[in-house]
Amino acid sequence: GAVVSQHPSWVICKSGTSVKIECRSLDFQATTMFWYRQFPKQSLMLMATSNEGSKATYEQGVEKDKFLINHASLTLSTLTVTSAHPEDSSFYICSARAPPTNEKLFFGSGTQLSVL
Amino acid sequence: AQSVTQLGSHVSVSEGALVLLRCNYSSSVPPYLFWYVQYPNQGLQLLLKYTTGATLVKGINGFEAEFKKSETSFHLTKPSAHMSDAAEYFCAVSGGYQKVTFGTGTKLQVIP
Numbered sequence: 001g002a003v004v005s006q007h008p009s010w011v012i013c014k015s016g017t018s019v020k021i022e023c024r025s026l027d028f029q030a031t032t033m034f035w036y037r038q039f040p041k042q043s044l045m046l047m048a049t050s051n052e053g054s055k056a057t058y059e060q061g062v063e064k065d066k067f068l069i070n071h072a073s074l075t076l077s078t079l080t081v082t083s084a085h086p087e088d089s090s091f092y093i094c095s096a097r098a099p100p101t102n103e104k105l106f107f108g109s110g111t112q113l114s115v116l
Numbered sequence: 117a118q119s120v121t122q123l124g125s126h127v128s129v130s131e132g133a134l135v136l137l138r139c140n141y142s143s144s145v146p147p148y149l150f151w152y153v154q155y156p157n158q159g160l161q162l163l164l165k166y167t168t169g170a171t172l173v174k175g176i177n178g179f180e181a182e183f184k185k186s187e188t189s190f191h192l193t194k195p196s197a198h199m200s201d202a203a204e205y206f207c208a209v210s211g212g213y214q215k216v217t218f219g220t221g222t223k224l225q226v227i228p
Contacts, residue, residue, distance in 0.1 A: 109217075
């Protein structure tokens with residue numbers, strides 16, 4: 001089946017720095033990718049929908065300038081957490097729709113971000 | 117380490133019949149377990165979750181799931197399928213450190 005690769009799987013950074021997370025579709029072209037955030041004991045929260053070649057669509061309450069999403073190619077979407085703070089510490093996971101129907105959803109393995 | 121196995125990538129049921137979607141998990145710590153549904157052209161929606169307490173969890177749209185530690189299972193059921201239940205269902209497990217791992221999904225088809 002389709003594979004979505006997400007890197008890094010774990011990152012620790014200092015407060016105020018920026019962190020980039022990559023999400024790659026390895027064997028298919030993903031016109032749409034999704035970025036989620038997992039809060040402890042809660043369900044996933046959709047942060048944004050990333051469409052290749054266009055601006056991401058952010059969910060209400062998600063800061064666009066804080067969480068920069070770029071979908072420059074059909075196989076790569078990136079999430080950059082800018083000026084990270086401890087409250088940004090969380091688990092981030094991406095997913096992508098796979099052709100031909102673009103209905104099937106595949107998930108990356110996720111990134112655990114810890115901001116000190 | 118944690119993992120999720122969903123048995124059956126496709127399940128077909130008749131309208132009005134019982135829905136049973138299977139999920140087995142492994143986790144080195146007490147797990148939090150989730151079922152999500154994805155309708156065509158929409159994002160994930162949480163159906164239900166188990167964190168602690170009562171092992172039988174009721175969710176939206178008449179779905180429920182039972183956490184069985186001895187069987188490491190968290191199967192999703194609904195007594196009577198509706199046409200509107202046709203969707204893809206994902207089981208997920210979260211252990212320590214918030215990491216969540218998804219199953220590969222089960223596509224439910226409801227036959228009139």
